[in-house]
Amino acid sequence: MSDAVIRWTTLEERDVLRQGAAVSQPTVGATPASARDETPVDDGGDLRLSRRGFLAASGFTMAGALAACGRAPPVHSAPGAMAPEDVVAGRATWYATTCGGCAAGCGLIVRCRDGRPVKVEGNPRHPVSAGGVCAVGQATLLGLYDSRRLLRPVVDGRDATWKAVDERVRTDLERVRATGGAIRLVTGTVNGPSTSAAVAAFLAAFPTARHVSYDALSASAISDAHRRTHGVRVVPRVFLDRAETILGLDADFLGTWISPVEHTRGWRAGRTLGGAPPRLSHHVQVEAALTLTGSNADRRVRLDAGTEGAFAAHLAARLAKAAGLPAPATPDPLPVEAAAFDSVVAHLWATRGRSVVLCGTNDVDVQACIALANEALGAYGGILDVAAPSLQRTGDDGGFAAFVDELEAGTVSAVIFAGCNPVADAAGGARLTAALPRVAVRIGLAERHDETTAALTVVTPLPHAFEAWDDAEPVRGVVSFTQPLVEPFGEPRSLRACLVAWSGAAMSELDLVRATWRRDVLPRLPAGAAEASSWRTALRDGFVRVDVPRAPARPFDVAAAAAAAPRVRPPGDGWVLACVPSVAMLDGRHAQNPWLQELPDPITKQTWGNAVLLSEVSARRLRVADGDRVRVTGKDGVTATLPALIQPGLGDRTVVLVLGYGRAGTDRFAGVGPAWIEAKPTVVRGGTVGASATPFLRFERGAVVYGGSPVVVERAGGREDVARAQVYDRLDVPKNVAPHGGERRDPVHETTLAAFTKDRRAGHPHAAHSAADLWPAEHRTPGERWRMVVDLTACTGCSACVVSCQAENNIPVVGKDEVFRRRDLAWMRIDRYYADVPGATGEVEVVHQPMLCQHCENAPCETVCPVLATVHNSDGTNGQVYNRCVGTRYCANNCPYKVRRFNWFDYARHDRFADLVLNPDVTVRTRGVMEKCSMCVQRLHEARAEARRLGRPLADGEARTACQQSCPASAIVFGDANDPRSAVARLIAQDARHYRVLEELNVKPSVGYLTKVRNRPADGEGAERHG
Amino acid sequence: MSRRVLVVAFDDEHRLLAALRHARATPHEVLDVHAPYPVHGLPELLGERPSRLPWACLAGGLAGLGLGWALQVWTSVHDWPLNVGGKPHDSAPAFVPVAFELTILLAGLGVVAAFFLAERRRSPAPAAACAVRATDDRFVVSIGARDATFDGPALARRFREEFGACEVEEILVEDAT
Amino acid sequence: MADPIVVAAIPERTMGAAPTTAHPAHEPRDDVRWILGDKGPRDITDDVCRPLGRRPGRGWWAAFLVALAMLGVGVASIGYLFVTGIGVWGLNRTVGWAFDITNFVFWVGIGHAGTLISAILLLFRQKWRTSINRSAEAMTIFAVMCAGIFPLIHMGRPWFGYWVFPYPNTRGPLWVNFRSPLLWDVFAIGTYFTISLVFWFVGLIPDLATLRDRATGLRRRVYAALSLGWSGSARSWKRHETVSLLLAGLATPLVVSVHSVVSFDFATSVLPGWHATIFPPYFVAGAVFSGFGMVLTLMLIARKVMGLEAYITKKHVEMMCKVILAMGAIVAFAYATELFMAWWSGNPYERFAFLNRAFGPTGWTYWVMVGCNVVIPQLLWFRRVRANLAVVFVVTLVINVGMWFERFVIICTTLQRDFLPSSWADFSPTLLDIGTFVGSFGLFFTLFLLFCRLVPMIAMAEVKAVTAHQPKADDGKGGAT
Structure with missing residues (x-):
C-alpha cells in the first residue's frame, strides 16, 4: 500500500x-x-x-x-x-x-x-x-x-481565565522589559515554521529575551562538533538505506536516538534478502548498555561505559591514516579487543563511500572524531546529509548550562518553560528547583502538572498533538x-499562540x-x-x-577534527554508570502513560519501573540476584535505590540505569490492576514508578554526560518485585535438565549471510515436514485465506506492534503485580532470546521473535474447548467467541505457543475519560473469558465488506492488521494466501527462509517466519546456527 | 374374601430351607418368604423364573448408545457443523467416550427403574408381629390356606417341633382379588 | 413380641487374642472368618444400628466441628473467588490449571476405591468387601461431589457452567464440542456420580427397612419413606441381587472409563508430559491406589470411633494393604514407563519434560511423589507392618499425600515449561488456593461424619449373609450345616 x-x-x-x-x-x-x-x-x-x-x-x-x-x-x-x-x-x-x-x-x-x-x-x-x-x-x-x-490556566495555584493570564503575563513582561531584566524562553527542540516564527517575533519584541532550547536526550555534541568541522551547527540527516557497513557507537538509532522510525526504515531497506545477490548491510554495534540497536547488530562489541571516547579516537586515527588525513591522538589503550577492532575497521574501510559511523556519545570531541572518521569514509554527502540536516534535536546543552548558571546567579527576571520539564529530565534540574523561586516571573506551558510547573506561578495548558494546529520541519525540506x-x-493554547498573545497581537x-x-x-x-x-x-x-536552499559547502575542517581529544576513561576499576533512555519512556515525557509503562522493555522485558542492570560477573561480585535492592551512589551523593537485574552483554564495570522513571505523579498508578487480598500496588502510595536517573547526569565540557561517571554500587538490602514479561531468556534449556540433542530449541531459525548465499534453506534444522493428513480435506476456505509472515531478519523488536495491537484491540493494562504474576494480557508479545557468542565470554546475541496467535489450521485450542467458544473461521483464522467462553483455560494450556490470554479479573477501566480511547469495533472483554489475537478481524471484515459493497475483489494490502501497519521495519507481511499474487502467498511459496514454529506438531500455523540472517564476518564464529 | 395364613418364623436359614421343602410338599401354598438377607437356594426352591431385569438393562444400554451417538452426530454434523481444530465434522473416535458413558447411564437407570416397577407388584410382608423381624434376624414363611385340610395349629406345631420354628402365628389376610 | 429362642451368649473374645483370625492365606476362602465374635444377625443389627440411635459422642462432635470449620473456609474461599475472579488463585497465563484440576483428579481418584470395592469385588465374590463397601461407596459419592465442585469453580464464569450441557436453547443451533475431553468429563463424572448414587441407594434399601422396623416416630417415617416399603421378600431379594449384579457389571467398566476419561484431559493434549497413551491405565491404577489409601484411612478411624472392630478386622486391613501394594506396583511401573518412553521416543521436548519434572525448579514435588507412592508403600510387604494398624494408618496418609502430588506434578510441572522458553513461568499457590483445597476436605469429612450418624455404615444384610456361612469360632455349635 x-x-x-x-x-x-x-x-x-x-x-x-x-x-x-x-x-x-x-x-x-x-x-x-x-x-x-x-x-x-x-x-x-x-x-x-x-x-x-x-x-x-x-x-x-x-x-x-x-x-x-x-x-x-x-x-x-x-x-x-x-x-x-x-x-x-x-x-x-x-x-x-x-x-x-x-x-x-x-x-x-x-x-x-x-x-x-x-x-x-x-x-x-x-x-x-x-x-x-x-x-x-x-x-x-x-x-x-x-x-x-491540565484543562485551564492556573495562576498562583488557582484556576484562572485566559484573559486574566494574558493580562498578568503582559503586565509582568512589560515590567521586565521596562527594567531591562532578562527573559528566558526554555523549550525543547522547536522546528515548526510557525512556532519558530512566533518565537522570533517574541524575541524581537523583547530585546532582553533569549530562547534556550535543550533536549533531555541531547544530541548537542553532534551539532557542536559539526560547527567545528562543517561550520554549521547541525545534526546530519542519516540515510541508512545507502549504507553497506554501519558502525553504531553508543547510538541506539533503532530505538531511541534522534529518529528511530526513520532509521529503522533505512536500516531495513539495507537488509532485503530477496534479490540476487542478497543485500544485507553489515551492522556492528559497539556499546556499553545493551540497546535495542545492539540487539539487532550483526556483531555487537561490548565496552565499558566511559571508554567510547577512546574507541572513537582510535577509530578516527586508524581511518584518517588510511585516508591520508591527519589523525587525532589516541591516549587510552584500545577499549576493545584488537581483533574485533581491526575487523570493524576493515569492514568500514572496504566499503568506504557506503560506510557510516553513528555515535550517540554526547561529547563534542568524541563527535569530532566520529566526524573525521565519517569524512575519511566518505559518508558525508551520501549517507550523512549536512545540507538538508535533521532538525529533530536542535537543543544546545551549552546554552542550557549557561541558563542554569544565570538562574543561580539571579540575573534572570522572567522565565517561560514551554512543553519541557527540565527539573525532572535535564542535567542540573535539581539546581533549578533551588534557583527558580528567585525569578520574579515564572511561567510554564505544560500538558499536565509536573516537577517544573510545581515551581512556577503561571501554568497554562498546552494542547495535545491531536487537538492542535501545528507544523513541524523535522528534517530540512519536509x-x-x-x-x-x-x-x-x-482550554489549551499552544506556545505559538501564547507568545503571539503576550507580545501583542492575538x-x-x-x-x-x-x-x-x-x-x-x-x-x-x-x-x-x-x-x-x-x-x-x-x-x-x-x-x-519544500526546497532546501543549497549553501555553498564549506570544506571539512580536518584540523579541527584531528585536534579532538576525547575524555579519558575514569581511572581505577570502580563501577562506571551508563544512563540510557528506554524505548518506551524516552526521557520520561511519557511516564504518565500506562500503555508505555506496561510495555515490556524490548531487552530486559521489565515493565512498570527501572532497575540497576548489571552483568552476571558484576552481580556475582556484588552477591546480588534479580530483585535484590541495590544502591547506586554518584558524585555529590546522588543516589538511586533500585532492584538489580542481571543483564547479559554488559561490561563488567558497567552499571546501567534507565532514564525516564521516577517521575512525580506516577503514584497515580498505584491502583492500576485488580484489588484483591493478595494484590500488591503497582506503586507504593506517594512513591514513583521506578527511580530517576536524571540526578546522575551532569554537564561536562559543554555537553550533558550520560555515561562514564564513576559510581559506587552496594547492596541496599531487601528485595523488590521486578515485573518482567518474560523470565526465561534463552533458547538453550537449563543445563541440568537438558536432554542430549535437545539443548537448544528451534522456534528461531537463524543463519549467516555466507551460509545463506550458498544455500537459501540454510538455518532450517529439519527437512520439510510431510504434509500427510489423517483426515480428508473437509474444511475449505472459499474466500480469503489469511496468513502472515514475519521476517525475523527485519524485525528489530521495537515493540511498536505491541502497543498498536493494544490500542486496536482494547487490551487493558493490568498493573505491575499482575505482570509479576505472569498475567500480562498482550496479544502480541515479542519473545527475546539471548545466545552466548562462542569464544567471547559475556557477549550475547539477541533475537526478537514476535509471537501472536498462530491461527493453526489444526488448532489444539479448538479441539479442547467444551463449549465451542473457539472455532475455526472459513478464512483460516481461529476465532474466539467471548460471549460463549466459560473460561476453562484448557485452550491456553493446550496452546503450544502460549499466546492465549485470560481475564483473571475484571480489569475494569475505572477511568471513564481514558475509556474514550476504546475502539468501538472491538468488544471489551469481561472477567473470566479467554482472549487472543484475532488477526484484527474487525479490520479484515471492514475491508472485505467495503470491497463487496463496491463489487470487486479485495486487493492485496487492503486488509491490514494493526501490527503490520505500524511496523517501521515492514517485518510483517499479511494477506490472502488463496491469491497466488499476494505478497504473503509469494513469500510462503517462494522464500526458502519461510518456516513455521513447532511445525513438527502438525498444527499447521497460519503465521510463518523468515529465517533470521546475520551478516557476521566471513571468518565468523562457526557457520550457521539453528535454533 | 379373606383367607387364613400361617406365618412361621425361623432364626436360621437352614431350618427355613428344611421347613420350606416340607411346606412345598403339602398342598398348601407358600405365599412368600421374607428374610434379612438373600438366602441361597431359596428362589430355586420357590420355583422362581429367571429375572427379566437384564433385558431392561440391555434395552437401556442400547438406548443410551443410540441416543448418545445420534445426539453427537446430529449436533456436530448436521445441526451445527463447525470446523473444530481441522477435524472432520463426524469425529467418530471422539464420540466414543460420551456414547459409552450414556450407554452405562441409561443401562443403569433402566435396570433400576425396571426394578422399582417390578417391586410395585411384590407381596407385602404379612402383618404378623414376628414378620417384622424379617428385616432383622428372622426368616419368615407365609403359608396360605388353599383347601379345607388346612389345619393351622397342627401345622404350627409341626413347624415348631420338627423344623425348629421359633414362632408361629396364624392371621387372616384380606385378599386383594 | 415373644422371643422363645434365646440367642446363645457370645463368648467374650478380644480381637488380638484370636489366633485363628490370622489363618494363612492358603486356607479355603469360605473358611475364613471375616467377622469376629460369632455375631448373629441380631447382634449385627444391634451393633450397626446402635450408633445411629444414640446421641453423638464428644469425639464425633469434635471431628464434625473441625470438618465444618474447614468447610466454612472452603465456602468463604469459593465465595470470594466468585465475587473477585479466578485471579485470586495463583494461576497465570502459562500455568492455567494447578490446584483446581489437581484437586479434581485427586478427588475423582479417591472415589474409585469405593466403586472398585462394591462393584468389582462383588463380581469376584470377595466376601471381605461386605464390611467396608457401604462406607467405601459413600466415600465415592462424597469424593465425586468434592471433585465435581472443581470443574465448576475453576471456570472463569462459573455462572455459565450449565453451558457445558447439550441442551436445546433459544440461541439457535448452539451445541457443545463433543471432541473436548472436558465434555467427556462432564458425561463421565455425571454418569459416575449418578450410577454410584443409585447403586449405593439400591444397596441401602434393605438396611433402611431394618432401621425402619427398629425405629419409632419421625425417624420411622423417614426411614419408611426411604426404604420404599422393603419387606425382605424372597422375590425382592432375587431382583435386588440381579440389579446389584447388573449395576456392579456396569460400574466396573464405568469406573475404569471415568479415570481414563479424566486422563484424556491430559493425554489428548499436545503438551510434552501430558501427551501419553499410558495415561488411562496409569490413572486408573493410581486412582485405585489412592482410593484404597483413603478408604483405609477412613476405616481405621471409623472402626475405632464407631466401635466396629469386629466388623472391620485386621484381616480386612491386610487385604486392603495387599491391594494397595499391587496398585502401588502398577503406579511405580507407570512412572518408570513414562521415563523410559520419554527417553526412547527421542523427542527432546518429551525428554525435557521429564528431566524438568525431576530436576527442574519444582523437582522436589516429583521426589515427594516418588517417595510417597513408590518407596514408602514398600513397607507393606512386611506382615508385621500390615498388622500394625498405626503404621498402616500413617502409610495410607502418606499415599494420599503422594497421590495428590502426583497429580500436581503431572499438571503443574508440565504446564510450567512446555515448548517455547519465552513463556516459561512458575506457579505458587495463594491463600485462596489452599483455602479451597482445605474446604474440599471439609466438605468430604462433613458429609462422611453425617453419613456415620444417619445411615448404617456397614451393609447389615450382606454381613449377615457372610456370617451365616462362616465357620464359628468355637467349633460349629448351633446352626452349622
Whole structure:
C-alpha cells in the first residue's frame, strides 16, 4: 500500500483520490461545492458539526469537555473530500497529522470514530517515517484521554481565565522589559515554521529575551562538533538505506536516538534478502548498555561505559591514516579487543563511500572524531546529509548550562518553560528547583502538572498533538502538518499562540499556522508542485516537501577534527554508570502513560519501573540476584535505590540505569490492576514508578554526560518485585535438565549471510515436514485465506506492534503485580532470546521473535474447548467467541505457543475519560473469558465488506492488521494466501527462509517466519546456527 | 374374601430351607418368604423364573448408545457443523467416550427403574408381629390356606417341633382379588 | 413380641487374642472368618444400628466441628473467588490449571476405591468387601461431589457452567464440542456420580427397612419413606441381587472409563508430559491406589470411633494393604514407563519434560511423589507392618499425600515449561488456593461424619449373609450345616 492516499473513508473515495481528482470532485452524496473550495476562513462553517458534535452528543461527564462545548469550535480542520453530511455513524474517518510523541516528526494517519481519535497509524507517504510508527507514537493516543491533563490556566495555584493570564503575563513582561531584566524562553527542540516564527517575533519584541532550547536526550555534541568541522551547527540527516557497513557507537538509532522510525526504515531497506545477490548491510554495534540497536547488530562489541571516547579516537586515527588525513591522538589503550577492532575497521574501510559511523556519545570531541572518521569514509554527502540536516534535536546543552548558571546567579527576571520539564529530565534540574523561586516571573506551558510547573506561578495548558494546529520541519525540506482531530479538552493554547498573545497581537491558532504557511512555506514549494500548493492538499497529505536552499559547502575542517581529544576513561576499576533512555519512556515525557509503562522493555522485558542492570560477573561480585535492592551512589551523593537485574552483554564495570522513571505523579498508578487480598500496588502510595536517573547526569565540557561517571554500587538490602514479561531468556534449556540433542530449541531459525548465499534453506534444522493428513480435506476456505509472515531478519523488536495491537484491540493494562504474576494480557508479545557468542565470554546475541496467535489450521485450542467458544473461521483464522467462553483455560494450556490470554479479573477501566480511547469495533472483554489475537478481524471484515459493497475483489494490502501497519521495519507481511499474487502467498511459496514454529506438531500455523540472517564476518564464529 | 395364613418364623436359614421343602410338599401354598438377607437356594426352591431385569438393562444400554451417538452426530454434523481444530465434522473416535458413558447411564437407570416397577407388584410382608423381624434376624414363611385340610395349629406345631420354628402365628389376610 | 429362642451368649473374645483370625492365606476362602465374635444377625443389627440411635459422642462432635470449620473456609474461599475472579488463585497465563484440576483428579481418584470395592469385588465374590463397601461407596459419592465442585469453580464464569450441557436453547443451533475431553468429563463424572448414587441407594434399601422396623416416630417415617416399603421378600431379594449384579457389571467398566476419561484431559493434549497413551491405565491404577489409601484411612478411624472392630478386622486391613501394594506396583511401573518412553521416543521436548519434572525448579514435588507412592508403600510387604494398624494408618496418609502430588506434578510441572522458553513461568499457590483445597476436605469429612450418624455404615444384610456361612469360632455349635 505504498501508494495509499492518506485520509479516506471509503475505498471508493480512496480510488478517486488516487486518480488525483479527489479535491474537486464530490464522491459521496451531493456536497456543496463551496465546502470543498479553498476558501481561507469560512469554508468550514458547516463542517464543524458532525465531527465535533461528538462531545455534546456523547454526554461527557468531564467538566472541561462540557465547557469546551460552549466555545466556538475550530473550523475546517480538513474535511477533505468528505462533507459532514456524509459522515456515517459507525464508520471511521482518517486524518493525516504529525506525531507529537517526540521531535522526530513522524507522519501519522489517525483513525477517528464518532468524532474521537481511536487509533494511530503510520502515514505511508511521509518522507520521514514512511508508514512506520513507534510504540511511543502509538501510545500518544492514550495521552489525549489523560484525566490528569491540565484543562485551564492556573495562576498562583488557582484556576484562572485566559484573559486574566494574558493580562498578568503582559503586565509582568512589560515590567521586565521596562527594567531591562532578562527573559528566558526554555523549550525543547522547536522546528515548526510557525512556532519558530512566533518565537522570533517574541524575541524581537523583547530585546532582553533569549530562547534556550535543550533536549533531555541531547544530541548537542553532534551539532557542536559539526560547527567545528562543517561550520554549521547541525545534526546530519542519516540515510541508512545507502549504507553497506554501519558502525553504531553508543547510538541506539533503532530505538531511541534522534529518529528511530526513520532509521529503522533505512536500516531495513539495507537488509532485503530477496534479490540476487542478497543485500544485507553489515551492522556492528559497539556499546556499553545493551540497546535495542545492539540487539539487532550483526556483531555487537561490548565496552565499558566511559571508554567510547577512546574507541572513537582510535577509530578516527586508524581511518584518517588510511585516508591520508591527519589523525587525532589516541591516549587510552584500545577499549576493545584488537581483533574485533581491526575487523570493524576493515569492514568500514572496504566499503568506504557506503560506510557510516553513528555515535550517540554526547561529547563534542568524541563527535569530532566520529566526524573525521565519517569524512575519511566518505559518508558525508551520501549517507550523512549536512545540507538538508535533521532538525529533530536542535537543543544546545551549552546554552542550557549557561541558563542554569544565570538562574543561580539571579540575573534572570522572567522565565517561560514551554512543553519541557527540565527539573525532572535535564542535567542540573535539581539546581533549578533551588534557583527558580528567585525569578520574579515564572511561567510554564505544560500538558499536565509536573516537577517544573510545581515551581512556577503561571501554568497554562498546552494542547495535545491531536487537538492542535501545528507544523513541524523535522528534517530540512519536509514540512509536516498537525491538525486537530477532536475538540480540545479544556482550554489549551499552544506556545505559538501564547507568545503571539503576550507580545501583542492575538490570532487564532489556525490563522497563525496558515499565515506561516502562506508566508514561509508556500514560497519554498518546489517549482511545479501545483497540487501541493493547496492548503487542503497539504493537510490531506499531512506534509509538503519544500526546497532546501543549497549553501555553498564549506570544506571539512580536518584540523579541527584531528585536534579532538576525547575524555579519558575514569581511572581505577570502580563501577562506571551508563544512563540510557528506554524505548518506551524516552526521557520520561511519557511516564504518565500506562500503555508505555506496561510495555515490556524490548531487552530486559521489565515493565512498570527501572532497575540497576548489571552483568552476571558484576552481580556475582556484588552477591546480588534479580530483585535484590541495590544502591547506586554518584558524585555529590546522588543516589538511586533500585532492584538489580542481571543483564547479559554488559561490561563488567558497567552499571546501567534507565532514564525516564521516577517521575512525580506516577503514584497515580498505584491502583492500576485488580484489588484483591493478595494484590500488591503497582506503586507504593506517594512513591514513583521506578527511580530517576536524571540526578546522575551532569554537564561536562559543554555537553550533558550520560555515561562514564564513576559510581559506587552496594547492596541496599531487601528485595523488590521486578515485573518482567518474560523470565526465561534463552533458547538453550537449563543445563541440568537438558536432554542430549535437545539443548537448544528451534522456534528461531537463524543463519549467516555466507551460509545463506550458498544455500537459501540454510538455518532450517529439519527437512520439510510431510504434509500427510489423517483426515480428508473437509474444511475449505472459499474466500480469503489469511496468513502472515514475519521476517525475523527485519524485525528489530521495537515493540511498536505491541502497543498498536493494544490500542486496536482494547487490551487493558493490568498493573505491575499482575505482570509479576505472569498475567500480562498482550496479544502480541515479542519473545527475546539471548545466545552466548562462542569464544567471547559475556557477549550475547539477541533475537526478537514476535509471537501472536498462530491461527493453526489444526488448532489444539479448538479441539479442547467444551463449549465451542473457539472455532475455526472459513478464512483460516481461529476465532474466539467471548460471549460463549466459560473460561476453562484448557485452550491456553493446550496452546503450544502460549499466546492465549485470560481475564483473571475484571480489569475494569475505572477511568471513564481514558475509556474514550476504546475502539468501538472491538468488544471489551469481561472477567473470566479467554482472549487472543484475532488477526484484527474487525479490520479484515471492514475491508472485505467495503470491497463487496463496491463489487470487486479485495486487493492485496487492503486488509491490514494493526501490527503490520505500524511496523517501521515492514517485518510483517499479511494477506490472502488463496491469491497466488499476494505478497504473503509469494513469500510462503517462494522464500526458502519461510518456516513455521513447532511445525513438527502438525498444527499447521497460519503465521510463518523468515529465517533470521546475520551478516557476521566471513571468518565468523562457526557457520550457521539453528535454533 | 379373606383367607387364613400361617406365618412361621425361623432364626436360621437352614431350618427355613428344611421347613420350606416340607411346606412345598403339602398342598398348601407358600405365599412368600421374607428374610434379612438373600438366602441361597431359596428362589430355586420357590420355583422362581429367571429375572427379566437384564433385558431392561440391555434395552437401556442400547438406548443410551443410540441416543448418545445420534445426539453427537446430529449436533456436530448436521445441526451445527463447525470446523473444530481441522477435524472432520463426524469425529467418530471422539464420540466414543460420551456414547459409552450414556450407554452405562441409561443401562443403569433402566435396570433400576425396571426394578422399582417390578417391586410395585411384590407381596407385602404379612402383618404378623414376628414378620417384622424379617428385616432383622428372622426368616419368615407365609403359608396360605388353599383347601379345607388346612389345619393351622397342627401345622404350627409341626413347624415348631420338627423344623425348629421359633414362632408361629396364624392371621387372616384380606385378599386383594 | 415373644422371643422363645434365646440367642446363645457370645463368648467374650478380644480381637488380638484370636489366633485363628490370622489363618494363612492358603486356607479355603469360605473358611475364613471375616467377622469376629460369632455375631448373629441380631447382634449385627444391634451393633450397626446402635450408633445411629444414640446421641453423638464428644469425639464425633469434635471431628464434625473441625470438618465444618474447614468447610466454612472452603465456602468463604469459593465465595470470594466468585465475587473477585479466578485471579485470586495463583494461576497465570502459562500455568492455567494447578490446584483446581489437581484437586479434581485427586478427588475423582479417591472415589474409585469405593466403586472398585462394591462393584468389582462383588463380581469376584470377595466376601471381605461386605464390611467396608457401604462406607467405601459413600466415600465415592462424597469424593465425586468434592471433585465435581472443581470443574465448576475453576471456570472463569462459573455462572455459565450449565453451558457445558447439550441442551436445546433459544440461541439457535448452539451445541457443545463433543471432541473436548472436558465434555467427556462432564458425561463421565455425571454418569459416575449418578450410577454410584443409585447403586449405593439400591444397596441401602434393605438396611433402611431394618432401621425402619427398629425405629419409632419421625425417624420411622423417614426411614419408611426411604426404604420404599422393603419387606425382605424372597422375590425382592432375587431382583435386588440381579440389579446389584447388573449395576456392579456396569460400574466396573464405568469406573475404569471415568479415570481414563479424566486422563484424556491430559493425554489428548499436545503438551510434552501430558501427551501419553499410558495415561488411562496409569490413572486408573493410581486412582485405585489412592482410593484404597483413603478408604483405609477412613476405616481405621471409623472402626475405632464407631466401635466396629469386629466388623472391620485386621484381616480386612491386610487385604486392603495387599491391594494397595499391587496398585502401588502398577503406579511405580507407570512412572518408570513414562521415563523410559520419554527417553526412547527421542523427542527432546518429551525428554525435557521429564528431566524438568525431576530436576527442574519444582523437582522436589516429583521426589515427594516418588517417595510417597513408590518407596514408602514398600513397607507393606512386611506382615508385621500390615498388622500394625498405626503404621498402616500413617502409610495410607502418606499415599494420599503422594497421590495428590502426583497429580500436581503431572499438571503443574508440565504446564510450567512446555515448548517455547519465552513463556516459561512458575506457579505458587495463594491463600485462596489452599483455602479451597482445605474446604474440599471439609466438605468430604462433613458429609462422611453425617453419613456415620444417619445411615448404617456397614451393609447389615450382606454381613449377615457372610456370617451365616462362616465357620464359628468355637467349633460349629448351633446352626452349622
